[in-house]
Amino acid sequence: MRALLRNLLFTLALPAVLVATWWVASDGSRDVYWPPLRTVLTAFPDVWTGERLRGDVWPSLWRLTAGYALAAVVGVALGTLIGSHRRVRAVCEPVLEFLRAVPPPVLVPVLMLFAGIGDTMKILVIAGGCVWPVLLNTVEGVRAVDAVMAETARSYGVTGAARLRYVVLPAASPQIFAGLRQALSIGIILMVISEMFAASNGLGFTVVQFQRSFAIPDMWTGILLLGLLGFVLSVLFRLVERRALGWYHGRRAASRRS
Template identity: 85%
Template sequence: MSAWIRYFALRLLLVVALPAVLVAAWWFASESSTDVYWPPLRTILTTFPDVWTGERLRQDVLPSMARLTAGYGCAAVAGVALGTVIGSYRRVRAVCEPVLEFLRAVPPPVLVPVIMLFAGIGDTMKIAVIASGCVWPILLNTVEGVRAVDSVMSETARSYGVTGVARLRHVVLRSASPQIFAGLRQALSIGLILMVISEMFAASNGLGFTIVQFQRGFAIPDMWTGILLLGLLGFVLSVLFRLVERRALGWYHGLRDASRRSS
């Protein structure tokens, strides 16, 4: 029990050590600041609870998270489905690869005016912007994961009569799942960025809209509280994703831990 407590304490120390150092450095570096655009961290932290009340969280944070969830979910479904098809068939991959390379090179923020022409200025536009950026890391990682499925495992499954949906579920997607989750992890940070960018265009609520309004009104400490809130949301989403990934890929992490112990 004491060994487990020491391990937990060490892990906690490693997690909080660097953030604590950075916050302390920010605190002391800005302590005597008189710059309007660089207020002391003490002022920002004091302003935070006054700005982000329960009502503002309902009006701005919840709509932003709903858009992020919808866009990210659409990208995950489309990316895994298309990536599985493209990765499974060589001819399909040969036809699609030049187009995919072209489209993924286009920065998603550039597409905002184009998407606004077709989807309007409502939530549909914002969800489409998020999905258009999140889909690429998921799609490309799924393609590579499906291509890397062990041929011996695939032939063994076929010889035992494991075909169709069963083969797709238990062989292809299971083998590709570590890379699929790697793409999902990359897409989550991209989605958070695009969520803010999309809300800076023709929006009436959301975190991006509110931060821009603070900046335009020269409410600089309030603007900084919005940036801090975005960082906290990113951290929480990362922790939640890691928990889901650890549970979904328990077999994979177990194999890795076992191989480390044996070596």
């Protein structure tokens, strides 16, 4: 319990300092584009009502979840295949480097031609950006599987799907989760960008509408909500990671003590 409280204190310390700094720095501001933080916080519950949460926040979360899940499945599957076979890796590497260099926002107009302006386009944009850290980290994680462990599994007849499930993926899982963590922040950015193009709802669309109508405090509430959303998703991801990689963190802690 004491360790949990200490971790919570460390987690909230810097955000509290930043909020306090923002409050003091903006207090008394008469700049239209830099309203006091108390004005933003006062406007927050009036802007983000239950109806707006259902109409804008929920669609954004649905697109982010769908695109992120698609990227995770494709990235882990392709990364495992490419990392496990040297010839496949040699063939795919030039193409992967080319595609990785294309910024996902550039693909928005192209995807609009083929997928329209609905949720499909936005999900594909999110997945197209999130897949790369997952795929590349999976490739490196699979390639870095301990040779002694792999040889031991082979000598005991652990091959095929069993080798993949009990040897390769567990050994590569720390790097896979590192890629998933990077992809989460990329997904939030692409969610906002995709909703700025030909959208009728979503957090990105709403923030732009506030900006265009010069509702500056309302615009800042949207930015604040996006920051809170990123923070909450990061905490949830960390909890899932610690549960899934409990054996890994336990081994690291034991090695530090020894």
